[in-house]
Amino acid sequence: MAEAKPLPLWRQVLEDLERRLERDEFTHRFPTDRELVQHYGTSRHTVREAVRHLKARGLVERERGRGGVVTDPSLSQPMGALYNLFATVEQAGRLQDSRVLALDMRPDAAAAEKFGYDPVTPLVHLERLRLMDGEPLALDTVWLAPDIGRTLLDVDFAHTSLYDELAARTGVRPTGGTETISAVVPDEALVEVLELAPDEGLLRIERVTTHAERVVECRLTLLRTSRVALRSTWPSETALEGRVMPPPAPSAEARSQR
Missing domain, CATH: 3.40.1410.10 (Chorismate lyase-like)
Known part of the structure; x- marks a missing residue:
């Protein structure tokens, strides 16, 4: 049986940050890249890749040079x-x-x-x-x-x-x-x-x-x-079957050529 490959460093950092977010560890401020590099002992590229995934999922927002904030999706x-x-x-x-x-x-x-x-x-x-x-x-x-x-x-x-x-x-x-x-x-x-x-x-x-x-x-x-x-709430897939977007209205130039 082949031995499982270790997770990439950025993924390890990401999973640890997710656990810390679940524990509400970053209530007041999310760390800067420099602070994360020091904490995890890894490269800036690695922590930026981990944070990029958090940002893409809307979990954090970054403020240049000042760390960032944990987003609150409750509203x-x-x-x-x-x-x-x-x-x-x-x-x-x-x-x-x-x-x-x-x-x-x-x-x-x-x-x-x-x-x-x-x-x-x-x-x-x-x-x-x-x-x-x-x-x-x-x-x-x-x-x-x-x-x-x-x-x-x-x-x-x-x-x-x-x-x-x-x-x-x-x-x-x-x-x-x-x-x-x-x-x-x-x-x-x-x-x-x-x-x-x-x-x-x-x-x-x-x-x-x-x-x-x-x-x-x-x-x-x-x-x-x-x-x-x-x-926004959408109909079920069944309700959408057979529906297509209406074609765009013809331009004034196209109408004049009819």
Whole structure:
């Protein structure tokens, strides 16, 4: 019987790091490459290969020159549904707070267009820095229709849900809408406000919600990619059998040649 070959060094380091992660050994900070080299007595290439596999699986995130952090996948945000970020954080057993940066009435031409209002119409404007366990999670800007939003101008939004307050005071709760998600490279101001790590990106989530087919809210959320994972549920393989993606629409040039 052939003798089993020993595992490559990087694999041995990887398996030991996995065991240490399971023991919550890196609660505050994940070691730098130099610290791992010293601990395991191996080359920088070996530890980098082990860490690369941890990063690929979303278990750690690296900060250049400062080690890294162990990612926390406990906050999972659903897609394709009208979710409540406040409830998502609370249900994950995390502490949800907000710093209210603005709560007033002011015009905004882009938001007014979505409501179907004149560009100079004053809208209710709420801007919050959303926190999870005391650390920045998202920057949230909301515009509400004035006839229903006025009732919220005296609300303390430090620890409450906008949708819950809206329902309690007006009987209106969003029942539908659309959401567009894109990636954003933050500028220096956003890096400072959201306390972003080097090379950390943001998700830009634009939402328009409706009630009884009427637009009641326009929202822009800038969400830290390191603090949340988006989740989508797909049909079973059986349900997908025979389905194909629709062909792309013909270009204007192709249509003109028909």
